[in-house]
Amino acid sequence: MTENTVSDQRNIIPSPNRLIHEPARLAILTVLSSCRFADFVFLQRATELSKGNLSVQLTNLELAGLIEITKEIVDKKMRTTVSLSRRGASEIEDYWQIMDDIRARMVGDEAHRTAPKRRRVPLAAHFSPVSL
Amino acid sequence: MKLFPKPPERVSHAALVKSDTRAGSEILLRKICLGVKVYDINQFMLSSLYAHSSPALEPKRLRFLTENFAALQGLNYVPLGAASLLSQTDRIFHYSEWWWWPAVITVCVIWNRYIPRYYRQRFGYVEPRSPSNKQIAYFLLALIFLFIFRRDLDRYVLDLSQVIRSTISDPRGQVSLLPLVAWIGTLFASFLKPSLRTLERFCFYSIGIIASAGIAFYPLGHPRATEELLWETLNAGSFGFGLIAMGLYDHFTLVRMMPKKFEENDGEYGE
Numbered sequence: 001m002t003e004n005t006v007s008d009q010r011n012i013i014p015s016p017n018r019l020i021h022e023p024a025r026l027a028i029l030t031v032l033s034s035c036r037f038a039d040f041v042f043l044q045r046a047t048e049l050s051k052g053n054l055s056v057q058l059t060n061l062e063l064a065g066l067i068e069i070t071k072e073i074v075d076k077k078m079r080t081t082v083s084l085s086r087r088g089a090s091e092i093e094d095y096w097q098i099m100d101d102i103r104a105r106m107v108g109d110e111a112h113r114t115a116p117k118r119r120r121v122p123l124a125a126h127f128s129p130v131s132l
Numbered sequence: 133m134k135l136f137p138k139p140p141e142r143v144s145h146a147a148l149v150k151s152d153t154r155a156g157s158e159i160l161l162r163k164i165c166l167g168v169k170v171y172d173i174n175q176f177m178l179s180s181l182y183a184h185s186s187p188a189l190e191p192k193r194l195r196f197l198t199e200n201f202a203a204l205q206g207l208n209y210v211p212l213g214a215a216s217l218l219s220q221t222d223r224i225f226h227y228s229e230w231w232w233w234p235a236v237i238t239v240c241v242i243w244n245r246y247i248p249r250y251y252r253q254r255f256g257y258v259e260p261r262s263p264s265n266k267q268i269a270y271f272l273l274a275l276i277f278l279f280i281f282r283r284d285l286d287r288y289v290l291d292l293s294q295v296i297r298s299t300i301s302d303p304r305g306q307v308s309l310l311p312l313v314a315w316i317g318t319l320f321a322s323f324l325k326p327s328l329r330t331l332e333r334f335c336f337y338s339i340g341i342i343a344s345a346g347i348a349f350y351p352l353g354h355p356r357a358t359e360e361l362l363w364e365t366l367n368a369g370s371f372g373f374g375l376i377a378m379g380l381y382d383h384f385t386l387v388r389m390m391p392k393k394f395e396e397n398d399g400e401y402g403e
Binding site: 013015016021023026027030031034035036037038039040041042043044045046047048081102105106 | 165166169170173189191194195197198199201253255256257258259260261262390391392
């Protein structure tokens with residue numbers, strides 16, 4: 001049976017996870033997916049987020065079970081280190097997979113549209129004399 | 133018994149047109165849905181950017197920074213370069229003091245104590261991923277290869293250096309080829325890591341190779357250059373200058389890629 005309704009078609013195309021598909025959270029997860037763990041200062045400097053914004057996003061990600069936060073006191077100051085949880089690692093991998101899939105579909109459609117049309121072979125060419 | 137196979141069913145022109153139309157409409161529908169989905173994704177991302185005033189997302193920059201954070205802490209190499217320069221002063225000026233070396237070692241120790249702390253406080257800390265089994269296996273294989281063929285390799289390198297020295301008319305070994313080898317080695321090492329394969333880095337290493345090759349091969353056209361103080365200084369110090377240049381380049385790359393935008397401080401370790 002062919003899928004020909006709009007909802008069917010929309011279901012075929014995968015959707016990215018809305019929790020990850022947000023610039024600040026995606027930036028945090030991208031950093032964490034490239035290392036074992038990073039501290040708060042590095043995350044703040046790399047993602048260029050304010051402390052407040054970064055804290056909120058980290059809390060959201062922790063509540064969703066995508067990251068693990070560890071706090072310890074070093075030189076009488078709080079040191080926060082963040083790492084990606086097992087679930088977070090698989091979710092971010094799935095996210096990039098979906099984005100690649102959508103991009104591939106778009107590129108495929110584009111390539112199909114812009115591909116040079118096959119040159120029409122003149123009829124006489126099919127009947128060219130063969131020398132024996 | 134059937135003598136002839138059943139003739140194929142005749143498909144009417146109307147049925148063909150109908151099936152074509154159906155297939156066409158399906159493709160069109162798929163394209164529209166894909167377009168709507170992509171528009172939806174982009175709009176959600178844009179609205180989040182405006183709503184939370186988040187910075188632009190650059191996954192490539194973030195991955196580069198995180199994966200090469202330790203390598204970009206270039207100030208760590210600067211004292212090595214300075215020590216290398218200082219070690220050549222007696223070769224250039226034929227003069228040295230007994231306290232130079234202890235002083236250099238003291239400066240290096242202090243430097244190596246404070247510079248990592250500076251990086252940790254200013255840029256934070258990243259624990260890199262542990263190497264994969266494949267990388268460990270390659271490293272061990274390379275070590276075994278070097279151990280087994282160390283004598284052959286030594287002989288080969290010696291022969292090669294003699295060939296180069298006879299080509300550039302330097303039988304006394306005055307020309308320092310180490311900087312040239314180091315720059316070429318660094319360039320090839322950067323090719324091994326995909327995130328380091330950038331045009332800017334390639335240009336920087338190429339300039340280093342050209343400069344060190346220029347210094348090494350300058351006496352070819354100017355045989356009396358080996359007696360000039362300037363050439364002697366550049367030749368003896370090019371390894372040290374190279375280390376300092378590489379360190380500063382990496383450091384400024386890090387500073388440029390991690391701008392300090394927020395000054396607030398709430399007692400978090402590092403700030």
